[in-house]
Amino acid sequence: MTVYAAPGTDGAIVNYESRYDHFIGGEYVPPAKGRYFANPSPVTGEDFTEIARGTAADVERALDAAHGAADAWGRTSAAERSIILNKIADRMEANLERLAVAESWENGKPVRETLAADIPLAIDHFRYFAAVVRAQEGTAGELDEDTVAYHFHEPLGVVAQIIPWNFPILMAVWKLAPALAAGNAVVLKPAEQTPASIHYLMSLIADLIPPGVVNIVNGFGVEAGKPLASSNRVAKVAFTGETTTGRLIMQYASENLIPVTLELGGKSPNIFFEDVSRADDDFFDKSLEGFAMFALNQGEVCTCPSRALIQQSIYSDFLAAGVKRVENLRQGNPLDTDTQVGAQASNDQLEKILSYLDIGRQEGARVLLGGARAELPGNLSGGYYVQPTVFEGSNSMRIFQEEIFGPVVACTSFADFADGIKIANDTLYGLGAGVWTRDINQAYRAGRAIKAGRVWTNAYHLYPAHAAFGGYKQSGLGRENHKMMLDHYQQTKNLLVSYSPKAMGFF
Amino acid sequence: MARATRVDVTPAAADLMRRLRGEHGPLMFHQSGGCCDGSAPMCYLEGEFRTGSSDVLLESLRIDGVAEPITFWMSAAQFELWKHTHLTVDVVPGRGSGFSLEAPEGVRFLIRSRLLTERELSELS
Numbered sequence: 001m002t003v004y005a006a007p008g009t010d011g012a013i014v015n016y017e018s019r020y021d022h023f024i025g026g027e028y029v030p031p032a033k034g035r036y037f038a039n040p041s042p043v044t045g046e047d048f049t050e051i052a053r054g055t056a057a058d059v060e061r062a063l064d065a066a067h068g069a070a071d072a073w074g075r076t077s078a079a080e081r082s083i084i085l086n087k088i089a090d091r092m093e094a095n096l097e098r099l100a101v102a103e104s105w106e107n108g109k110p111v112r113e114t115l116a117a118d119i120p121l122a123i124d125h126f127r128y129f130a131a132v133v134r135a136q137e138g139t140a141g142e143l144d145e146d147t148v149a150y151h152f153h154e155p156l157g158v159v160a161q162i163i164p165w166n167f168p169i170l171m172a173v174w175k176l177a178p179a180l181a182a183g184n185a186v187v188l189k190p191a192e193q194t195p196a197s198i199h200y201l202m203s204l205i206a207d208l209i210p211p212g213v214v215n216i217v218n219g220f221g222v223e224a225g226k227p228l229a230s231s232n233r234v235a236k237v238a239f240t241g242e243t244t245t246g247r248l249i250m251q252y253a254s255e256n257l258i259p260v261t262l263e264l265g266g267k268s269p270n271i272f273f274e275d276v277s278r279a280d281d282d283f284f285d286k287s288l289e290g291f292a293m294f295a296l297n298q299g300e301v302c303t304c305p306s307r308a309l310i311q312q313s314i315y316s317d318f319l320a321a322g323v324k325r326v327e328n329l330r331q332g333n334p335l336d337t338d339t340q341v342g343a344q345a346s347n348d349q350l351e352k353i354l355s356y357l358d359i360g361r362q363e364g365a366r367v368l369l370g371g372a373r374a375e376l377p378g379n380l381s382g383g384y385y386v387q388p389t390v391f392e393g394s395n396s397m398r399i400f401q402e403e404i405f406g407p408v409v410a411c412t413s414f415a416d417f418a419d420g421i422k423i424a425n426d427t428l429y430g431l432g433a434g435v436w437t438r439d440i441n442q443a444y445r446a447g448r449a450i451k452a453g454r455v456w457t458n459a460y461h462l463y464p465a466h467a468a469f470g471g472y473k474q475s476g477l478g479r480e481n482h483k484m485m486l487d488h489y490q491q492t493k494n495l496l497v498s499y500s501p502k503a504m505g506f507f
Numbered sequence: 508m509a510r511a512t513r514v515d516v517t518p519a520a521a522d523l524m525r526r527l528r529g530e531h532g533p534l535m536f537h538q539s540g541g542c543c544d545g546s547a548p549m550c551y552l553e554g555e556f557r558t559g560s561s562d563v564l565l566e567s568l569r570i571d572g573v574a575e576p577i578t579f580w581m582s583a584a585q586f587e588l589w590k591h592t593h594l595t596v597d598v599v600p601g602r603g604s605g606f607s608l609e610a611p612e613g614v615r616f617l618i619r620s621r622l623l624t625e626r627e628l629s630e631l632s
Contacts, residue, residue: 037611037613053611164543165543192602220610220611221606221607222606240542240543241541241545241605242542242546243539243540243545244539244556245539245549245606246541248549248551248555248606251556265540266542300543302541302543346601347600348547348599348602348615349601351599351615351617352546352547355618355620359592359620396588398588398592402588403540403542403546405543405545428540429541474540474541475541
């Protein structure tokens, strides 16, 4: 067991600056209007740094820097860009523990997750795109003896990226790595709830990146995000967030006729078929872990398995075992490596979760576990903690249909395969799903029948590079986490070449 | 007996709406679904968010001191799942929220819900 000292206290392995400006053109520049906002840690609720409050003028300055850098960066060879991405990954790996603690302090998530998942995945993501861009090639189509169609990949130019707060570094890297690999310059806006850890990352890697290729403008959505997303100087907007803002970003993009990629959340079903209980073995144990996965990252994951669908014949026993598994989760100081459940990322997130616990009860759902704010002692008492909560009810209830983004699972039963798939698909969303069964034929049929972009089969919450991630239905547009993302950040250039010296004969 | 409503606002939320109206201009709400900052009401300048046939106008809120009604919208698909509940717009200390106008004030609009009564449901149907 290790308990890391909080950044800014004696013995801390990582410290934040007292203030972060915008990172523009390779240097830190103060906000045009000179305003800053305080950034609290959800671990204690206390402010630990202040952040530049960006506005349209700062966004323009960042776009100037990005446009100044984009052409030269876009002309570098894939090999040169690949070397830089690999160096970034190496630098991150050398500082993994510091990055993990910085991220936990910023977001409230347990350091065991940032040590084992967030930061290692971010490092691997840079390496993955460093690799796949080297292997990318265009095509040459021989249309006839004298005519050839060549297809080249070209960068889009300057792209805008708006990052969510649930995995501040990892989600930034999911967007940065493919964009940079493909030769684009980036203006990135971190979430206002978690604006600091990306700057700690930049303090480690900024010297590796040509000035202007990555620019970070901090601030609130309406003041900094909107001028960025609606700018006619960006060639694409990538956004992770929710449906209304996603629609708004598409509206802005339609004015500028540019593409968007959107990742907008879900209400993911986790389906347990009766044969999971056939033996009390490793697989059964794994399926119970799969049930408890709704509490990973305090439920603040777009793919949170927030609906557990359990086959009728095993419903009571499996649910009882699942509740017991959740009961044993350790909630506490996120900087303690034994802690499994930490703090929600912000006070408004806490309040929203509590409002759903309320409407869940009013609709008649039964609370089997949790159901309230978690009161933790000492300096954690000001933090934003929610007890892992298990509801049982029916799929029409709002807690089954809305993304709560907290450690809350809503459980119900299904009769047979058809009924299970029907309930699973009875949702506006289609991002993730889980299927648990010992029958590979059933697993395959269920996975194909569920309308979601990612179906974990006898697994959950794995996010390796090279497995495409993205949504069906109202969960968004486009994919991340796969080499196909290079296409999302590239134009197709066709050179249509005639090698015949003869006139065509029309005129 | 007062007219049944789908959406009400708390006094604190009404205060904030008055302030935002004074500072920015006429307002609208669109209730978000989904991820991160979602499942929350987004407050925009009226007309900033283009509503269409996929949206439902739940209420035109009359706020004392605000000349025009503040519209409250939701996507039609989401409304199908919410229509048995009454919504109250409240405000809590908070930080972020997509492009919603109140976020820089250090507060966040929040929805509190209750079940509509039989009488309200029949009146609203």
